Amino acid sequence: MIAAAQVFEQHRSRLFGLAYRMLGMRCEAEEVVQDAYLRWHQAASSETQCPVAFLVTITTRICLDRLRELKQSREQYFGPWLPEPIVEDEAPSPEAQHELAEDVSIAFLAVLERLAPEERAVFLLHEVFDYDYDEVAEMVGKSEAACRQIVCRARPRVRESRARYVVTVESRERLLKKFFAAVTSGDRKAVCPW
Numbered sequence: 001m002i003a004a005a006q007v008f009e010q011h012r013s014r015l016f017g018l019a020y021r022m023l024g025m026r027c028e029a030e031e032v033v034q035d036a037y038l039r040w041h042q043a044a045s046s047e048t049q050c051p052v053a054f055l056v057t058i059t060t061r062i063c064l065d066r067l068r069e070l071k072q073s074r075e076q077y078f079g080p081w082l083p084e085p086i087v088e089d090e091a092p093s094p095e096a097q098h099e100l101a102e103d104v105s106i107a108f109l110a111v112l113e114r115l116a117p118e119e120r121a122v123f124l125l126h127e128v129f130d131y132d133y134d135e136v137a138e139m140v141g142k143s144e145a146a147c148r149q150i151v152c153r154a155r156p157r158v159r160e161s162r163a164r165y166v167v168t169v170e171s172r173e174r175l176l177k178k179f180f181a182a183v184t185s186g187d188r189k190a191v192c193p194w
Contacts, residue, residue, distance in 0.1 A: 007051045008040050014052075015059045022063040023070075032062045108176050113163035115154055122147050123154040124179070 015036055019029035036059045040051075048054050092100070111120055118140065125136045126147070133151075137144040157164070 004041060008037055008055065011052055011055050015055055018056065018059050019063050022060070023066060028066060032059060032066060035062050104180075105176055108179055109167065109172060111158060112167045112172060112175060113165055114157045114160055116165070119150055119154045119157075122150040123158070126151050127155075129182075 012033060016029055016033050019032040019036075020026060023029055023032065036055060039058050039062075040055060043054070111123065115123060121140055122136055122142075125131045125139060126133065131139075133144045133147045137147045140147065142150075
């Protein structure tokens with residue numbers, strides 16, 4: 001019996017890996033390995049020519065039986081399939097809100113300093129509000145091809161390190177408030193400069 005236990009322990013990790021790959025659940029795989037050990041312990045004798053083949057076969061058959069049981073239990077189960085979600089009413093902290101507002105403010109300032117009003121409107125409508133080019137074209141009164149070209153030119157300009165336009169603090173604050181209002185309300189017309 002000690003020799004049978006030693007043989008089993010040599011192959012335990014292999015059997016666990018097999019069971020885990022078949023079932024996809026750690027706890028189920030551990031149970032299968034325990035069942036395989038019990039069957040091995042009962043059948044272990046000197047007549048077993050290849051213990052590894054015997055252990056792998058037993059483990060595979062136990063896994064197949066377990067998969068059938070699981071399938072049957074899923075077909076007969078009438079309760080909820082998933083646990084109820086835990087809804088967290090956790091609002092971001094004031095510090096996190098302030099940091100986000102600063103990040104958005106800096107990004108918006110970069111757009112203001114690098115894009116003309118028309119470019120800014122087309123760029124924000126497409127890149128931030130995720131409108132298709134045909135919708136953007138309708139809103140700004142340009143062709144779809146022109147809007148594509150404006151966005152194509154605006155992308156590298158936004159990444160440039162130098163500013164193309166001087167933006168006063170007052171106009172920046174006014175446009176930033178207008179942008180935040182457009183984002184929170186979803187009013188795409190508020191982004192257009194006209």
